[in-house]
Amino acid sequence: MFSKLVLRNTKRSQKENLLFMSSLVISIIAFYVVLSLKNQDIVRYIQSLESDAINKLLTMVTALYMFTLVVLFFLIYYASKYQIERRSHELGVYLMMGMKRSKMFFMLLAEDIASSAIALVIGLPFALLFSELMSLITVKCVGVGFLEHQSTFDARALGLTLLGFVAIKLASFFLISFSLFRKEVGTLLSDAPNNIKKRRAPALYLVAAIVGLTLLIAAYYLVIMGYSWIGLKYMLLTMLVGLIGTFMLFWGIRFFIGLIARRNSSKKLHAFTFRQIEDTVIFRSGTMALCSLLVLTSFVCMGAGISVFTSYDLYRGHVMDYTFRCDSPLTEEEIEEYKEVYGEEPILNTSESVTDYLKEIGVADKFSFIDVLRIGHVKLPEDATSFDVYNMDNAMEILSKYNGEFYYADRIYDINPHLISLGDYNKILALAGKEPLVLGSGELGVYMDGDVSNEKVVEDFNKVLAERPQVSLVDEDYVLVGEVYTTPIVTDYLMSPAFCLIIPDDKFDELAQNNYTAYLNARLDEDKYTNGNIFQTLTEVNDAIDSSIPQYLDYESYMNNMGRQLFYLVATSYITIYLALVFLVIANTILGVQFLMNQKKSSKRYKTLIKLGAGHKTLCKSSAKQINWYFGIPIAVAAMSSIFGVRGLFSGILSSRTKTSISEMMITTSIVIIAFVLIECIYILVVKRASFKYLKTLMNPEREE
Amino acid sequence: MKPILKIESLKKYYGKQENLTRAIDGIDINVMEGEFLGIMGASGSGKSTLLNCIATVIKPTSGTIELNGQEISKLRGAKLAQYRGKDMGYLFQNFELVDNLTGRENIMLPISLHKNNENTDERMQKLISYLEIEDIVDKFPSQMSGGEKQRVAAARALILNPKIILADEPTGALDSKNAKSLMTKLEGLNKDENATILMVTHDSNAASFCSRIMFIQDGKIFHELRKDRENETRQSFYERILSVMAQLGGGSANVL
Numbered sequence: 001m002f003s004k005l006v007l008r009n010t011k012r013s014q015k016e017n018l019l020f021m022s023s024l025v026i027s028i029i030a031f032y033v034v035l036s037l038k039n040q041d042i043v044r045y046i047q048s049l050e051s052d053a054i055n056k057l058l059t060m061v062t063a064l065y066m067f068t069l070v071v072l073f074f075l076i077y078y079a080s081k082y083q084i085e086r087r088s089h090e091l092g093v094y095l096m097m098g099m100k101r102s103k104m105f106f107m108l109l110a111e112d113i114a115s116s117a118i119a120l121v122i123g124l125p126f127a128l129l130f131s132e133l134m135s136l137i138t139v140k141c142v143g144v145g146f147l148e149h150q151s152t153f154d155a156r157a158l159g160l161t162l163l164g165f166v167a168i169k170l171a172s173f174f175l176i177s178f179s180l181f182r183k184e185v186g187t188l189l190s191d192a193p194n195n196i197k198k199r200r201a202p203a204l205y206l207v208a209a210i211v212g213l214t215l216l217i218a219a220y221y222l223v224i225m226g227y228s229w230i231g232l233k234y235m236l237l238t239m240l241v242g243l244i245g246t247f248m249l250f251w252g253i254r255f256f257i258g259l260i261a262r263r264n265s266s267k268k269l270h271a272f273t274f275r276q277i278e279d280t281v282i283f284r285s286g287t288m289a290l291c292s293l294l295v296l297t298s299f300v301c302m303g304a305g306i307s308v309f310t311s312y313d314l315y316r317g318h319v320m321d322y323t324f325r326c327d328s329p330l331t332e333e334e335i336e337e338y339k340e341v342y343g344e345e346p347i348l349n350t351s352e353s354v355t356d357y358l359k360e361i362g363v364a365d366k367f368s369f370i371d372v373l374r375i376g377h378v379k380l381p382e383d384a385t386s387f388d389v390y391n392m393d394n395a396m397e398i399l400s401k402y403n404g405e406f407y408y409a410d411r412i413y414d415i416n417p418h419l420i421s422l423g424d425y426n427k428i429l430a431l432a433g434k435e436p437l438v439l440g441s442g443e444l445g446v447y448m449d450g451d452v453s454n455e456k457v458v459e460d461f462n463k464v465l466a467e468r469p470q471v472s473l474v475d476e477d478y479v480l481v482g483e484v485y486t487t488p489i490v491t492d493y494l495m496s497p498a499f500c501l502i503i504p505d506d507k508f509d510e511l512a513q514n515n516y517t518a519y520l521n522a523r524l525d526e527d528k529y530t531n532g533n534i535f536q537t538l539t540e541v542n543d544a545i546d547s548s549i550p551q552y553l554d555y556e557s558y559m560n561n562m563g564r565q566l567f568y569l570v571a572t573s574y575i576t577i578y579l580a581l582v583f584l585v586i587a588n589t590i591l592g593v594q595f596l597m598n599q600k601k602s603s604k605r606y607k608t609l610i611k612l613g614a615g616h617k618t619l620c621k622s623s624a625k626q627i628n629w630y631f632g633i634p635i636a637v638a639a640m641s642s643i644f645g646v647r648g649l650f651s652g653i654l655s656s657r658t659k660t661s662i663s664e665m666m667i668t669t670s671i672v673i674i675a676f677v678l679i680e681c682i683y684i685l686v687v688k689r690a691s692f693k694y695l696k697t698l699m700n701p702e703r704e705e
Numbered sequence: 706m707k708p709i710l711k712i713e714s715l716k717k718y719y720g721k722q723e724n725l726t727r728a729i730d731g732i733d734i735n736v737m738e739g740e741f742l743g744i745m746g747a748s749g750s751g752k753s754t755l756l757n758c759i760a761t762v763i764k765p766t767s768g769t770i771e772l773n774g775q776e777i778s779k780l781r782g783a784k785l786a787q788y789r790g791k792d793m794g795y796l797f798q799n800f801e802l803v804d805n806l807t808g809r810e811n812i813m814l815p816i817s818l819h820k821n822n823e824n825t826d827e828r829m830q831k832l833i834s835y836l837e838i839e840d841i842v843d844k845f846p847s848q849m850s851g852g853e854k855q856r857v858a859a860a861r862a863l864i865l866n867p868k869i870i871l872a873d874e875p876t877g878a879l880d881s882k883n884a885k886s887l888m889t890k891l892e893g894l895n896k897d898e899n900a901t902i903l904m905v906t907h908d909s910n911a912a913s914f915c916s917r918i919m920f921i922q923d924g925k926i927f928h929e930l931r932k933d934r935e936n937e938t939r940q941s942f943y944e945r946i947l948s949v950m951a952q953l954g955g956g957s958a959n960v961l
């Protein structure tokens with residue numbers, strides 16, 4: 001008997017509340033997707049490129065899992081609360097009939113477990129499928145489709161998904177039943193109507209709405225003009241202004257709804273429909289504002305994520321594919337010394353020997369460019385006591401005009417700076433398709449690594465160069481000229497020195513002598529890519545070199561660089577898109593559940609309308625209109641804000657990487673918006689369906705005493 | 706005078722064989738146009754069931770109900786909606802005002818539901834002033850007293866000029882003073898506007914405003930009283946009602 005009751009109730013609630021079921025299923029998918037992230041093909045690939053990535057990834061997964069746990073707890077709590085509240089009358093009747101509270105508790109628990117089990121049965125296959133699809137799709141999007149696909153299935157992730165889901169489900173169950181069991185039977189039996197809230201002077205609401213809107217506009221202004229990006233203080237100010245603005249706007253919005261409600265309209269149930277909307281706006285203005293902000297966050301995250309993903313350039317600054325570090329040449333004396341110690345000739349990886357070796361293993365013909373670049377320092381005499389070979393004080397003084405703090409002085413000012421020869425560097429410039437650098441007598445060029453974090457330095461130093469500052473190098477005066485050169489001198493910009501002087505070839509030989517390291521740079525021939533895919537080619541060449549590596553040959557391939565960039569790309573876009581979806585789901589579920597709860601609370605009003613001869617259709621129309629408004633207002637405000645938010649984001653953080661393609665990003669953003677509209681439509685439809693069903697139950701006359 | 710509402714051998718049974726409740730067990734009533742008919746009976750005698758059958762809230766087991774010669778069980782769709790909203794006005798014991806609508810918006814509900822192109826402003830104004838609710842009509846129900854609520858509800862029931870007004874214990878939730886004032890208004894409407902009213906009550910005082918009273922017991926008509934409009938005072942009619950009610954209460958059906 002008991003189990004039959006449980007079974008029947010579960011079946012019914014499952015049918016009745018699509019919203020509840022789908023939030024359970026979505027939770028399961030969200031958990032599993034995060035937890036099985038490291039089994040994604042792309043992540044596996046990154047891991048093989050960058051062993052360090054795995055640790056970063058694990059931290060990321062743990063953080064996301066925790067975050068999801070907390071956020072989905074609220075989601076499930078809300079959904080379950082509605083689920084129980086709509087049955088409060090029924091539960092009251094059970095108690096009145098003498099069901100023990102403990103028995104009812106177990107009944108609800110059993111129902112909860114049953115519904116969880118159903119959600120798992122539906123959700124887990126979806127989760128597996130979703131994760132698998134995601135793995136396949138991202139690999140295609142990034143352009144590494146040649147990777148062998150491996151199943152993302154992970155027993156540990158499955159276990160943790162189960163654990164997390166059951167944990168939040170039980171936690172919300174206990175929380176809800178605790179508050180349920182403290183209620184009197186009478187309260188359960190009656191649908192407590194909303195207590196009438198004090199109505200203030202309409203002017204006050206109008207003022208609030210206007211002030212809220214003004215604050216919002218102020219926040220938009222701060223974002224668009226770029227003030228928000230100046231520093232954390234401004235950022236927080238913008239957010240605070242926007243936050244207060246949104247909440248005030250929603251608090252005051254009832255003024256306008258009230259106006260519409262009072263307007264004469266021949267539409268059926270016009271006054272009722274808008275009084276209902278007004279009610280929800282009055283009682284739920286906070287929630288609506290919150291949901292609006294969640295949707296906004298979702299918009300911005302999604303916009304940012306997709307833009308990063310589609311516009312991020314893995315080939316940014318890509319000039320060389322390989323750099324082999326050759327040994328510094330030795331002087332006669334050094335060779336003698338070596339012989340004395342080891343009793344044999346030193347074996348050196350010279351640029352020639354490395355080139356020969358590459359030919360030997362058959363990868364040399366894959367390169368379209370192989371050449372040496374030397375990075376040296378002024379060779380000091382053995383007995384030198386002073387290291388003062390270089391003075392750039394003049395330039396640094398000018399620099400300090402543009403930047404009050406000298407925080408990067410030590411990065412670029414070296415008393416014995418790195419030197420590269422003009423001839424070597426011009427070959428690289430030619431490879432990168434750039435104009436060669438021409439130095440007149442007494443002129444030096446400047447190279448800095450093009451690291452993003454360094455962009456500001458480069459910008460500032462360009463201003464310094466415009467003033468042609470005087471420097472001295474080994475007792476000779478020079479002027480620094482040109483613009484700062486950032487075309488990388490080796491494959492991996494992380495390995496290159498931050499600051500180099502570009503000096504004429506004869507000067508290089510004279511000053512550095514043999515005090516340099518030679519780097520053999522190579523670039524793959526684009527026409528000879530395997531399957532036209534650079535990733536695949538890099539992998540093959542790396543494998544060939546690794547399988548027969550000669551003594552001490554140290555090399556960097558673009559793969560490492562790529563791995564890092566890929567990690568950045570995948571991590572950013574995954575996190576942002578994931579958060580976007582989670583926020584969106586939460587906002588919609590809260591809105592939906594709240595609407596349905598409110599509708600239930602106003603069942604008496606609907607019953608009155610039915611007694612006055614309102615048909616199901618009429619009621620559904622009114623309800624549909626209410627739902628459109630209830631979802632529409634927060635989403636409209638969010639959409640309005642997001643236009644500025646996303647735009648601000650582009651010109652703010654993303655600008656440095658993708659300045660050129662703002663219009664392109666706007667296109668992707670429009671695609672995102674269409675996707676959002678679709679998701680919203682689905683939610684609205686689901687809520688409408690639930691609402692219509694509920695109204696149907698009201699249509700049957702009840703016996704009233 | 707012709708009957709506006711004709712009820713013939715109406716039956717409504719609840720439940721299955723073993724515990725069958727004969728809520729209405731063969732009732733015939735003719736309600737004349739412009740009549741103020743009261744239906745009295747003890748609790749559980751089937752009064753609400755009868756009214757709900759007329760209001761098409763529930764379906765009778767057998768028998769016919771005709772309004773102006775049109776059998777209402779045959780009404781469907783738009784005709785049924787028209788019947789419920791326009792041909793009939795309903796006054797409820799618990800007022801049934803929608804609590805988040807102002808009095809005026811509540812009164813407008815039938816218009817809003819049954820789209821009516823007729824000019825209703827004038828009628829609205831007339832009803833508001835007749836029922837003396839000018840001062841409260843723009844307030845919300847929570848700001849009104851019980852009597853005011855019922856007068857607003859009365860205006861709502863009357864706004865579309867229905868052919869018949871059904872009232873289920875309209876004074877049930879009112880104190881005697883408010884009950885009296887409401888009944889005076891209903892009586893006035895009946896006299897001045899020739900409104901046909903069918904009222905269910907177990908309050909003899911309220912019933913004394915009626916022009917005719919049917920007593921029902923156990924789902925059957927048990928007795929009928931007719932007021933001599935010209936010569937009889939309300940007081941004497943009231944006393945006659947009380948004596949019938951005394952017999953009803955005693956449960957002996959064979960006294961009169």
Ligand SMILES: Nc1ncnc2c1ncn2[C@@H]1O[C@H](COP(=O)(O)OP(=O)(O)O)[C@@H](O)[C@H]1O
Pocket residue numbers: 703719720726727728746747748749750751752753754755
């Ligand atoms: N929906 C129902 N189901 C079963 N019995 C009902 C139902 N409605 C009314 N009854 C029964 O019908 C009889 C008449 O009820 P009702 O018309 O409400 O009486 P009154 O309004 O005169 O107090 C009562 O015995 C009642 O128990």
Ligand SMILES: [Mg+2]
Pocket residue numbers: 752753
């Ligand atoms: Mg009754």
